[in-house]
Amino acid sequence: QMFPEQPVYYQTRGRLRIRSENYEQALPDFEQALAYEPNLVSARIGMVEAYRGLEQHDKAREQLDIIRSTPSGLNEFLQLQLDMFLEEQARFDEVLDEYDPQAG
Secondary structure, three states: OOOOOOHHHHHHHHHHHHHOOOHHHHHHHHHHHHHHOOOOHHHHHHHHHHHHHOOOHHHHHHHHHHHHHOOOHHHHHHHHHHHHHHHHHHHHHHHHHHHOHHHO
């Protein structure tokens, strides 16, 4: 592993695993990222998504509670959610443009 002590390494790998619905494999990555940076809200959000994917809603809520209790956690959470929404919207717009180039 090239960057074993970089939380972003584990967080990114966890996000990739979430995208491919490998929720169980994603959790240790987010936990490792948090071991290096305990207030890394984006890693906690990844854990929420993984627990939701595994239908472990109580554990997902526990992570949300931790995010809420972090001083800047709620703001970071909302910003990350907005960023993900905008990224999704951009992909949707691309699909629309491919379907009907004159619509764009």
